[in-house]
Amino acid sequence: MDETRNVKIKVRGLSKVFGKQPKKALELRDQGLKRPEILEKTGQTLGLSNISFDVYEGELLVIMGLSGSGKSTLIRCLNRLIDTTEGDIIIDDENIPTLSEKALLECRRRHFSMVFQNFALFPHRTVQKNVEFGLEIRGVDPAERYKIAHETLTQVGLEGWEDAYPNQLSGGMQQRVGLARALANDASVLLLDEAFSALDPLIRKDMQQELLELQSRMQKTTVFITHDLDEALNIGDRIVLLKDGEVVQIGTPEDILTNPADDYVRRFIEGVDRSRILTAESAMRPVRTTARESDGPRTALHRMREHSIDSIYVTDRDRNLLGLLEVDSASQAMEQGADTITDYLTQDFRKVPPEEPLHNLFAMFSEKGFPIAVIDEQERLLGVVVKGAVLDQLARAGEK
Amino acid sequence: MDIIRIPLGDWIESGLTWLTSEYSIVTRGISRFTQTGIDVLNSALFWLPEWALLGLIALLCWRLGGVRLAIGAIAGLALIWNLGLWEPMIETLTLVVFATLVAVVIAMPVGIAAALSEKLYRLIMPILDFMQTMPAFVYLIPAIPFFGIGSVSAIFATVIFSMPPAIRFTTLGIRQVPVELIEAADAYGANRTQKLFKVQLPLSLPTVMAGINQTIMLALSMVVIAAMIGADGLGSEVWRAIQRLRPGDGFEAGIAVVILAMLLDRLTQSLRKTRR
Numbered sequence: 001m002d003e004t005r006n007v008k009i010k011v012r013g014l015s016k017v018f019g020k021q022p023k024k025a026l027e028l029r030d031q032g033l034k035r036p037e038i039l040e041k042t043g044q045t046l047g048l049s050n051i052s053f054d055v056y057e058g059e060l061l062v063i064m065g066l067s068g069s070g071k072s073t074l075i076r077c078l079n080r081l082i083d084t085t086e087g088d089i090i091i092d093d094e095n096i097p098t099l100s101e102k103a104l105l106e107c108r109r110r111h112f113s114m115v116f117q118n119f120a121l122f123p124h125r126t127v128q129k130n131v132e133f134g135l136e137i138r139g140v141d142p143a144e145r146y147k148i149a150h151e152t153l154t155q156v157g158l159e160g161w162e163d164a165y166p167n168q169l170s171g172g173m174q175q176r177v178g179l180a181r182a183l184a185n186d187a188s189v190l191l192l193d194e195a196f197s198a199l200d201p202l203i204r205k206d207m208q209q210e211l212l213e214l215q216s217r218m219q220k221t222t223v224f225i226t227h228d229l230d231e232a233l234n235i236g237d238r239i240v241l242l243k244d245g246e247v248v249q250i251g252t253p254e255d256i257l258t259n260p261a262d263d264y265v266r267r268f269i270e271g272v273d274r275s276r277i278l279t280a281e282s283a284m285r286p287v288r289t290t291a292r293e294s295d296g297p298r299t300a301l302h303r304m305r306e307h308s309i310d311s312i313y314v315t316d317r318d319r320n321l322l323g324l325l326e327v328d329s330a331s332q333a334m335e336q337g338a339d340t341i342t343d344y345l346t347q348d349f350r351k352v353p354p355e356e357p358l359h360n361l362f363a364m365f366s367e368k369g370f371p372i373a374v375i376d377e378q379e380r381l382l383g384v385v386v387k388g389a390v391l392d393q394l395a396r397a398g399e400k
Numbered sequence: 401m402d403i404i405r406i407p408l409g410d411w412i413e414s415g416l417t418w419l420t421s422e423y424s425i426v427t428r429g430i431s432r433f434t435q436t437g438i439d440v441l442n443s444a445l446f447w448l449p450e451w452a453l454l455g456l457i458a459l460l461c462w463r464l465g466g467v468r469l470a471i472g473a474i475a476g477l478a479l480i481w482n483l484g485l486w487e488p489m490i491e492t493l494t495l496v497v498f499a500t501l502v503a504v505v506i507a508m509p510v511g512i513a514a515a516l517s518e519k520l521y522r523l524i525m526p527i528l529d530f531m532q533t534m535p536a537f538v539y540l541i542p543a544i545p546f547f548g549i550g551s552v553s554a555i556f557a558t559v560i561f562s563m564p565p566a567i568r569f570t571t572l573g574i575r576q577v578p579v580e581l582i583e584a585a586d587a588y589g590a591n592r593t594q595k596l597f598k599v600q601l602p603l604s605l606p607t608v609m610a611g612i613n614q615t616i617m618l619a620l621s622m623v624v625i626a627a628m629i630g631a632d633g634l635g636s637e638v639w640r641a642i643q644r645l646r647p648g649d650g651f652e653a654g655i656a657v658v659i660l661a662m663l664l665d666r667l668t669q670s671l672r673k674t675r676r
Contacts, residue, residue: 108587114584120584134588134589137588137598138589
């Protein structure tokens with residue numbers, strides 16, 4: 001695939017056997033036996049078999065599979081919460097399975113932050129102290145880690161909750177704390193183990209969106225585990241599909257939808273509700289950047305230039321959509337010395353709910369070609385649809 | 401056909417005699433240390449006038465357990481004072497506090513070690529069963545050659561008898577820390593010490609406190625038995641009442657033990673709740 005990108009983690013020939021005679025199980029595997037037969041013959045469970053893939057620097061890689069596919073085992077092998085049976089996991093020239101205990105601790109501190117399905121927050125620590133945990137372990141001095149944790153909490157929208165205990169927070173907020181704990185640590189790789197699976201669907205969407213925003217801002221190498229194909233397609237730069245401890249397919253969401261590697265994958269993507277694929281949501285792209293109502297024209301212009309766009313959606317703190325700012329209006333605002341951009345917004349654009357059928361969207365593009373805003377019931381901006389994406393989706397549907 | 405009787409008792413006796421003669425320096429050292437501890441604690445508590453100590457305890461109860469506990473403490477302690485049992489009550493309190501301190505100091509590291517090592521766990525659990533189910537009187541017998549008649553022997557027997565729950569609860573508390581929290585600590589690169597002090601111990605604290613509460617209660621239940629080898633306190637009042645067949649005196653001392661027990665129980669329990 002993209003040869004020019006730096007590889008952050010290189011996984012080669014990774015296998016994991018649960019049981020006391022792993023060699024025997026691997027021998028049988030090499031003779032071509034599959035997991036159920038090996039279990040029957042040796043009593044050993046072949047958790048992972050000969051897994052190889054790369055994680056590129058700065059990408060969001062989704063490892064997806066149903067329960068029993070070995071995805072949780074795989075993510076735990078990456079930071080060696082589970083010891084591997086054979087194979088290499090190379091991160092920055094260190095081979096994780098061969099590290100000494102001391103080197104492993106050092107490696108975990110430097111390279112890995114983790115977010116857990118059931119949050120795994122420390123109930124005896126305040127939100128602030130939870131977020132400080134990784135830094136505390138690394139021996140960062142108290143004033144410094146207080147500052148970092150505070151900033152990170154603000155980043156995930158939890159300012160003011162520093163002194164609360166985890167059990168006083170809702171599930172969504174708890175997972176924000178979990179995310180903040182991981183981000184504060186500033187490790188080079190972020191591991192998310194079914195991080196949003198325990199959240200209810202609406203909050204889950206929000207969190208996915210936020211993760212994508214964080215990702216576009218920070219470019220952090222991220223490995224995300226999920227059993228949910230929708231989630232995988234929504235957030236993944238690339239997807240590794242696992243089945244029974246083996247890799248079935250590796251590719252971008254488009255690759256997997258358009259060229260399923262085998263019948264298993266084909267059946268899998270048929271499970272995705274086709275009608276949903278052909279809605280505004282399916283063609284929706286996360287908003288790469290938005291302006292805040294409090295931003296000045298200079299900031300807004302800077303963002304547009306940075307992302308090479310000529311209009312930008314403006315939201316308030318809660319992501320409620322306020323309007324669209326065109327590049328001309330922004331320049332005008334700057335010339336007139338305006339402090340904020342709120343007076344220069346236009347409402348001359350279309351907004352649709354996520355379930356809006358795709359073919360309706362086609363007629364909505366104005367001659368200026370502003371992207372269509374997709375909003376939820378609270379008028380919060382979920383994403384945008386650009387003209388090309390609609391065509392693309394419709395064309396793909398036509399093939400089927 | 402005669403089966404040879406295993407001379408278990410003889411072996412134990414010769415073992416104990418050997419211990420007593422070979423390690424008299426150790427036992428004498430322990431004896432002196434314990435006696436000094438008891439004396440210091442006793443004289444401190446006796447130095448305070450009754451009303452002052454009563455006030456202090458009531459204040460402590462109020463801070464930790466609230467107004468009701470404080471009122472209960474005042475009423476109970478005033479009754480003990482009125483019955484003329486203040487002095488034996490203080491002696492019993494000293495015995496219990498000292499025995500509990502020693503028991504906890506030994507139990508915490510042992511409990512932690514047993515929680516972290518499966519081998520040690522399997523070794524220690526049967527020993528604890530032994531310590532707890534062996535009739536407490538039996539400990540008194542070797543205690544006398546070791547430490548002589550008096551409070552030190554009483555404390556020795558009390559510590560052995562009351563320590564198991566503190567160990568058990570410490571082990572249990574650490575073992576029941578959720579796996580995902582241990583995993584989280586590991587994932588962030590915590591070493592063993594960090595894991596123990598930042599995650600395992602704080603999370604097991606309520607359970608550990610429950611164990612300490614049990615230890616105190618067991619220690620208190622030993623006071624009458626300990627009186628048989630010459631320990632001072634409420635137990636010896638009961639013991640004297642038995643020997644003289646005076647049920648009135650016996651019940652008075654017994655009620656004083658109950659009051660002390662309830663007070664210590666509520667205090668340690670409220671300590672446990674405030675720590676959450």
